[in-house]
Amino acid sequence: MNAASKFAGANDRPMVQVIDAHKSFGAFEILKGINLSVNKGQIVAIIGPSGSGKSTLLRSINHLEALNKGEVWVDGIQVNRPLTGHAFEQHINSVRQRMGMVFQHFNLFPHMTVGENVTVGPIKLRKMPAARARDLAMELLGKVGLQDKYDAYPSRLSGGQKQRVAIARALAMEPSVMLFDEATSALDPELVDEVNLVMKQLASEHMTMIIVTHEMRFASEVADRVLFMDGGIVVEEGPPSEIFSNPRMDRTRTFLKKHLAG
Amino acid sequence: MDFGLMARIFPFFLEAALVTIELSLLSLALGLTVAAVITMFRLSRLRTLRAIGTLYVSLMRGTPCLIQLFILYFGGPQIGINLSPFAAGAIGLGMNIGAYMAEAMRGAILAVDRGQTEAARVLGFSRFETMRIVVLPQAAKLMIRPLGVNAVALVKGTALVSTISVVDLTYTAQRFIGSTYKPFEIFAVAAILYMAMIYALSKVVDFLDRRYAAA
Numbered sequence: 001m002n003a004a005s006k007f008a009g010a011n012d013r014p015m016v017q018v019i020d021a022h023k024s025f026g027a028f029e030i031l032k033g034i035n036l037s038v039n040k041g042q043i044v045a046i047i048g049p050s051g052s053g054k055s056t057l058l059r060s061i062n063h064l065e066a067l068n069k070g071e072v073w074v075d076g077i078q079v080n081r082p083l084t085g086h087a088f089e090q091h092i093n094s095v096r097q098r099m100g101m102v103f104q105h106f107n108l109f110p111h112m113t114v115g116e117n118v119t120v121g122p123i124k125l126r127k128m129p130a131a132r133a134r135d136l137a138m139e140l141l142g143k144v145g146l147q148d149k150y151d152a153y154p155s156r157l158s159g160g161q162k163q164r165v166a167i168a169r170a171l172a173m174e175p176s177v178m179l180f181d182e183a184t185s186a187l188d189p190e191l192v193d194e195v196n197l198v199m200k201q202l203a204s205e206h207m208t209m210i211i212v213t214h215e216m217r218f219a220s221e222v223a224d225r226v227l228f229m230d231g232g233i234v235v236e237e238g239p240p241s242e243i244f245s246n247p248r249m250d251r252t253r254t255f256l257k258k259h260l261a262g
Numbered sequence: 263m264d265f266g267l268m269a270r271i272f273p274f275f276l277e278a279a280l281v282t283i284e285l286s287l288l289s290l291a292l293g294l295t296v297a298a299v300i301t302m303f304r305l306s307r308l309r310t311l312r313a314i315g316t317l318y319v320s321l322m323r324g325t326p327c328l329i330q331l332f333i334l335y336f337g338g339p340q341i342g343i344n345l346s347p348f349a350a351g352a353i354g355l356g357m358n359i360g361a362y363m364a365e366a367m368r369g370a371i372l373a374v375d376r377g378q379t380e381a382a383r384v385l386g387f388s389r390f391e392t393m394r395i396v397v398l399p400q401a402a403k404l405m406i407r408p409l410g411v412n413a414v415a416l417v418k419g420t421a422l423v424s425t426i427s428v429v430d431l432t433y434t435a436q437r438f439i440g441s442t443y444k445p446f447e448i449f450a451v452a453a454i455l456y457m458a459m460i461y462a463l464s465k466v467v468d469f470l471d472r473r474y475a476a477a
Contacts, residue, residue: 062384089388097386107381111399120395121385166381173385 013076015040015177015208016061021070023056030056031067032232038177041206045219045240048229049255054212057229058179061210062099063092074098075176097125100170104182106162108154108169114141115150118169126173133172140168144198160191164198177208185214216259220244228252268447271438278434279455285352285430286417286459292356293416294409297363304368307389315364322361328422330354335426351423351430359416366408370401403475410467417459431455 016038023031030053038044046054059065061072063079072079075098083091109117118137122128128136141147144164154162163183170178180199184192196218203209203222213219219226220240227237228247236249244260247253303315322330334343335350345353374397382392424433435452439445 064380064384093386093388096384099384101381101384103377103381105377107375107377109378109381109396121387124391124395125386169385 014038014073015042015075016210017071017073018057018061019071019073021057021060021072022068023053023060023065024068030232031060033070034229034232034234036227036234038208038210040176040208042224043203043209043211043222044225044227045211045213045223046227046229047213047216047219047255048235052229053232054229055181058181058210058212061179062096062101097173098176100173100175100178102163102166102170102178102180102183104185106154106159106166106186108162108166110154112153113150114146114152114154114157114165117154117165118172121169121173136172137168140171141165143171143201144168145194158191159187160194163187163195167195167198167202177210178202180209180211180213182212182214184218214259216244216256228255230255264444264447267442267444268451271448271451274438275431275434275451275455278429278431279459281348281429282417282420282431282456283459285348285355285420285423285428288352289356289359289420290413290416292352293359293363293412296357296360297367300360300364301367301371304364305371319361319364322358323365327355327358327419328425330358331422331426347423347426347428350426351420351428355416355419355423359412359419362412362415363409366412367401367405369408370404371397373404374400406467406471406475410464410471413467414460414463417463418456421456
């Protein structure tokens with residue numbers, strides 16, 4: 001795809017675009033020039049060994065990691081605009097409201113009830129009246145099957161329930177894109193499915209999603225496109241059918257052999 | 263052991279204990295305020311503020327509290343600071359304990375999981391909102407115990423102000439020795455009163471901890 005066709009029309013413009021992303025931690029270069037483009041409604045899974053840079057790439061999309069070089073665009077806005085100080089603070093706080101993120105360790109606010117976890121963003125950031133925020137939270141908690149936990153504290157929930165609340169919390173900001181950072185890696189095996197089910201439902205509603213995962217089967221089921229990363233570069237990308245059944249690169253084959261066997 | 267003497271001096275000592283309590287409460291309030299400001303400095307993004315905070319803490323913790331009180335009370339007039347013994351005591355103790363309490367506060371704030379900050383920031387909350395809405399409510403619970411330990415140290419530390427002629431419990435005890443020559447009984451009474459204060463204080467800390475820090 002060349003630049004002209006990429007920007008042919010507003011609808012063709014990618015929802016998320018990462019251009020030549022470089023990131024180092026000290027002397028160690030974790031991202032060595034990554035390009036990523038995700039269209040509206042597309043679901044991209046990023047797989048690869050640990051240390052390959054996949055989480056760093058995901059975290060650079062909402063600027064939890066600042067790139068040393070390269071650009072990140074979301075919904076037509078450059079995330080890592082070259083601003084400083086207060087101006088950048090304001091910019092990043094507003095652009096982050098367009099993205100939802102789900103973490104491996106849930107990171108629910110333990111001092112707030114489930115309902116407060118979901119409504120705190122809409123009320124404080126979107127200035128939504130409390131009653132409307134409650135309705136929204138109820139609707140979203142219904143969607144993830146946890147309406148009855150509205151008044152419970154996170155400590156009372158199972159890991160799978162916590163992660164579903166975390167998804168509802170992210171959705172409450174009505175984001176244009178959802179980022180999942182190994183959302184099921186910290187869960188007991190029997191709790192993985194309930195979270196995957198919620199993610200599949202989001203996928204069926206055409207939410208734009210970028211999913212960093214260790215679960216090859218899940219990636220092959222939901223993703224439109226799979227990126228295999230290793231050593232800070234994208235080794236191979238394509239539709240799951242190609243990547244999983246007919247990988248072109250040796251590194252991909254070796255990785256998949258190890259992970260599909262288990 | 264002269265129990266009669268102990269009973270006779272007790273009312274005088276109670277009055278002196280009141281001075282110690284007043285002094286403790288005032289310097290506790292000052293200490294908490296100083297600690298909050300120094301903690302903000304130490305966690306600031308501005309290097310200058312961080313440096314000021316670090317310097318303050320190392321000065322206050324790196325020199326004897328007694329010397330700090332002497333500098334303030336005896337040295338103060340030389341640079342135009344004239345304080346009553348009580349005021350010098352309260353300010354000196356408060357500024358000193360503030361450094362220790364700042365460390366307790368900073369430790370508690372840093373002990374809140376980083377993931378909490380990240381979760382708040384990705385929703386779109388500013389650094390300040392994240393601190394106020396997400397981090398501080400959790401850190402407050404973690405602070406209760408260590409601040410309680412500092413408060414206990416403060417109450418015991420008030421004995422130092424007897425050296426700058428504040429008529430507190432320790433000073434009163436020393437005064438009675440001259441007329442009775444029974445230091446054992448006299449300091450025993452003082453010790454019992456200090457212990458009663460510390461006991462009451464630790465009960466308050468226990469209550470706060472149970473009330474607010476229970477998970």
